[in-house]
Every structure is written in structure tokens, then in C-alpha cells.
Amino acid sequence: MTALALSSLSREELRRWLEERGHPAYRADQIRRHMLRAGEGGFASMSDLPLQLRTELEESAVWSSLEVLAETAADRGLTQKLLLRTEAGHELEAVMITHPARDGSRGRRTVCVSSQAGCAIGCVFCATGRLGLRANLTAAEIVDQVLEAARRWDAESLGRPTNVVLMGMGEPLQNYRQVVLAIHLLHGWGIYPRQVVLSTSGLVPEILRLAEEGLGVRLAISLHATHDELRDRLVPINRRFPIASLLDAAREYAAASGRRVTLEYVLIKGVNDDPGAARRLGQMAASIRGHVNLIPMNAIPGSDLRAPSPAACRDFAALVGPRATIRHSRGDRATAACGQLRASLTPEPRREGRILARELALVGSPSGPPA
Ligand code: SAH
Ligand code: SF4
Numbered sequence: 001m002t003a004l005a006l007s008s009l010s011r012e013e014l015r016r017w018l019e020e021r022g023h024p025a026y027r028a029d030q031i032r033r034h035m036l037r038a039g040e041g042g043f044a045s046m047s048d049l050p051l052q053l054r055t056e057l058e059e060s061a062v063w064s065s066l067e068v069l070a071e072t073a074a075d076r077g078l079t080q081k082l083l084l085r086t087e088a089g090h091e092l093e094a095v096m097i098t099h100p101a102r103d104g105s106r107g108r109r110t111v112c113v114s115s116q117a118g119c120a121i122g123c124v125f126c127a128t129g130r131l132g133l134r135a136n137l138t139a140a141e142i143v144d145q146v147l148e149a150a151r152r153w154d155a156e157s158l159g160r161p162t163n164v165v166l167m168g169m170g171e172p173l174q175n176y177r178q179v180v181l182a183i184h185l186l187h188g189w190g191i192y193p194r195q196v197v198l199s200t201s202g203l204v205p206e207i208l209r210l211a212e213e214g215l216g217v218r219l220a221i222s223l224h225a226t227h228d229e230l231r232d233r234l235v236p237i238n239r240r241f242p243i244a245s246l247l248d249a250a251r252e253y254a255a256a257s258g259r260r261v262t263l264e265y266v267l268i269k270g271v272n273d274d275p276g277a278a279r280r281l282g283q284m285a286a287s288i289r290g291h292v293n294l295i296p297m298n299a300i301p302g303s304d305l306r307a308p309s310p311a312a313c314r315d316f317a318a319l320v321g322p323r324a325t326i327r328h329s330r331g332d333r334a335t336a337a338c339g340q341l342r343a344s345l346t347p348e349p350r351r352e353g354r355i356l357a358r359e360l361a362l363v364g365s366p367s368g369p370p371a
Contacts, residue, residue, distance in 0.1 A: 002087070005065040006035065007147060008140035010188050023053055031057075035147055036189075038155035062087075066144045082148060090117035090135040092169050094145040096152065110163040111149040113142055115179050116170025121201045123224075123235050125266055127300045128169040136175040142182035146189065160190060165197040167220075172198050173206035183215055193217045199264065204241040207249040211256035219253050220262040220293070221246060225272050226280035234272070243284075250288045261290040267316060268297045269308040278319035285323040292324040 009017060011032060015025035027049060034046050043049075043057040069091065070083040080096040092114040101107035118131035145168075150161050164186060166172040172179045183196055199220040200207065207219070223243070225231035231238040238246075250261045263285055267273050285292045294317055296307035308316065317324045 003062040004060055005062050005138070005140035005144070006031065007065060007143040007185070008138065010185060018053075021056065027053060035063075036150050036154060036160070038151050040151065064144045064148065065138065065140045066092075066148060068148065080152065082145075084145065084148070086117065086135070086137065086141055088135065090137075092117045092137065092141075092145075094149065094168055096149045098153075098158065107159075108162045109149075109153055109158060109160070110165060111146045111161050112165045112167050113145040114168030114170050115142060115166050115172035115175050119170045120174060121171050121235065121237050123201065123222075125224075125234065125268060125297055125300065125303065125305050130300075130302075131169075133170075133174075136178060137170070139178045139181035139185055142178065143185050143189070146186060146191070150189075162191075163195045163197070164191055165199065167197070167199045171201055171203070173200045173203040173210070176206055176209070180210075180213065180215065183217055194259070197262075201235050201237050202241050202246045202249075203237065204245050204249045207246075207253055211249075211253045214256070216257055216259070218259050218262070219250070219257070220264050221250055222266075223263045223281070223284070224266050224268075226277045226284060230272060234268075247284060247288055250290065254288060254290065261288055262293055263288075263290055264293045264295060266295045266297045267308055267313055269306045269312070271305065273308045273312060273316055275316075275319055278316045282319070282321040282323060285320070290323070292320055294320070294324055294326045296326070296328065 004017075006014065011028055014028040014031065018027050019025050030048055031046070034040055040046075040063070042063045043054045043061075046054055046057075049057075065087060066084040068082055069085050072081050073079065074081075078098045078100070082094045082096070083091060084094060085091050094114060095112040097110040097112065099108040099110070114137060116133060116136050118134035119126070119128045120133035122129045122132075146161055146164055153159060153161065166179065179198070183193055183198075186196065187193065193216040196217045197220050198210070198217050199222060201222045207221075210217070210219070222235065223231070223246075224234050225238075226243070228238060228242045231243060241249075250263075254261050263281070265272070265281060281292060294313060296310075296313050297305060299306055307313065313326055317326050
């Protein structure tokens, strides 16, 4: 029998679980406080719980569904990347990003979490995409990434996580039920859906389903190209859900949630960085009343795709217009971009033909009709 992951239960469910075993419900809050605390040694060290309860917990439940395999730090410690492993042996990554307090603001602590081990979408510029899908993560495994980060920040007296972004490994909307459950569970840990950003490669039916769900999470769409011919090759799911249908879904999501949708655009030199693309991107963002996040591409092993120069990125942003900001993916020096820590620690046999830019004829390809 697999042990119960405590993080799979809401506070109410843990109260009931305890009551069913003859323990007072208020023990749930004691246990949950321990789950957020630094330096926890597991159930044995929860000395304010009766010995019998500790023994029962040890026999039937697990403290965390994830094991920490490695960690790296960058940006003077403001970014920490964790390589984690599920009980079933699947590896995944989570990134902790500290935004220091400034000018009276209280500072933020963002956890970038994975929703899957690997990913089936296969975007050509993405290290995770090369793995293929290994496993869907459970809601508990998603929540435990946030709790692991919370304990580490607590150890430094930095306070609780304030934001969660589903921008680690995997396509969250291909693991819809567990992701939505995780968002509900995180609410119980004080992270409101509006503090959660879900990033998707563009699964239109699930975006519409999420709009109907009425959760209120913020949505980011990984666009990366402004015409279907290029997007079909960069983000293969585009062959099923082309750009026009994706922008319609973005408008619908914005209307249903009352929140602006962000378009993410990984800038790749010679592929999607021409002035026409910038102008079309600006128009698309305006058409959904959204923002644009430009992300200079992090180089990945085995691919000759690269980011444009910083000056070229700034020129591109200026052409997109006021809706654009350039987001330097924090911690790239800690090999922190999507899938990269895992890739650097456990080299994969390269899938020939899957990634090499020249074979895909991406570099130097015309990037669509003139604006
Ligand atoms: N699968 C989802 C969420 C995880 S990826 C999605 O694709 O949206 C999170 C973001 O990182 C996406 O916008 C993705 O395109 C981007 N990304 C992937 N590989 C990257 C790389 N090598 N450099 C920069 N950004 C990358
Ligand atoms: Fe999957 Fe997102 Fe990577 Fe594409 S960018 S392969 S959707 S994780």
C-alpha cells in the first residue's frame, strides 16, 4: 500500500482523517504548522503530538511525497533551483525566486513548479520537451514543491511563498485535474488563485474549461511565433490549435476571469526576432488586451538556437510597444531554465532529429508575411 501524502489532503480532510482515527481534529493545524517549518525531522520530531499519533502517522503517511536530490543557487542566492524525485522515481525541478523588499514593498517569494516529469509537447527550444512525457505529477507532488520551498525560506526567516508559477517542467493543462486540485489545495496554504500563474503551450479546449471553472488563476500563453507556419514547428501543438483559435480562447479567458492574459515569447535569433514579428505580436497583445513577456532564449545542450543580443532584444521590445517587458529568466546561470538542471545532471541520450535547429530549418527561415 502506498503511504498517504499529507499534502494531498485539505485542512478539512486532514481533520476528518484524524477524527476517524480517534484523534482530536485540532491536531490537523499542529501537523500543518510542522509541514511549513524549517529543519523538520519528520513525524518523530513533532514533539507536541502524542506518541501514539506520531507512530500512526509514521506507519500510514509520508511527510513529503518528494525527495531532494540536488540544489543549485544563482543571483547571489536569490534564485535556488531544486532537483526533486517522486516516490515512483521520476525527476522534476522547482525554482525558488526571491524578490527582495524594495521602496516600502514587502518583497515576494515565487515558486516555479513543475506539473509533469518531462513533457509530451516537444517544443524545439525546450530541454524538458526532449525528455518526452515521463509522468503526470499528483496534486500532492505539485503542492510539496511549494512546501519544500516554504521550509527553505522559513529557515532563512524570509516568510511564506507569495506566488506560484506553473512554469517548470511539463504542460499543466495536460495534467488538468491534478493541477486544478493542487491550486485548490494551495489556497488552503494561503496562496490565492490570483497569486498563481498557469503557463500553457496552448491547449484550447482546456483553456476554455479553465475559464468555466472560474478559479481566477492568471493565464500565460506561450506564443513564440506570430504565424502558424513557424509556430507549427516551434510549438507542435499549434497544428491542432492554431494561433487564431488560441487568441480567441485567450479573450474568452480574460473575459471570464477579469484578468489580463500574458503572451510569452521566447526570443530566438534569426527565427522569430524580425521587426514584422514584433509588430504583429504587439497587435495580437492589443487584440486580447494582454501583456507580452519577452524571454531571451536560454541555450540548451544539443541545439544551436540562441537568444538575440541584448540590444536586439531591446529593439524588438520597443517595436512590440508598451505592452512588452523583457524577462530575463532568473537563475539561468544556475541552469535554471525549464528542464535544464536535470539535463545538466543526468545527460540524456540525444534524440537525433528532434532538436537540431538546422535539421528543422528554423534558423534563417522566413518568418512570415511582411507586416
Ligand atoms: N509547458 C508550459 C509551461 C512550462 S514552460 C508552457 O510551455 O507554457 C514555461 C516557459 O518557459 C514557457 O513559456 C516556455 O516556452 C519557456 N521556455 C522553455 N524552454 C526555454 C528556453 N530554453 N529558454 C527560455 N524559455 C524557455
Ligand atoms: Fe512542454 Fe512547455 Fe517545454 Fe513546450 S515549453 S516542451 S510545452 S514544458
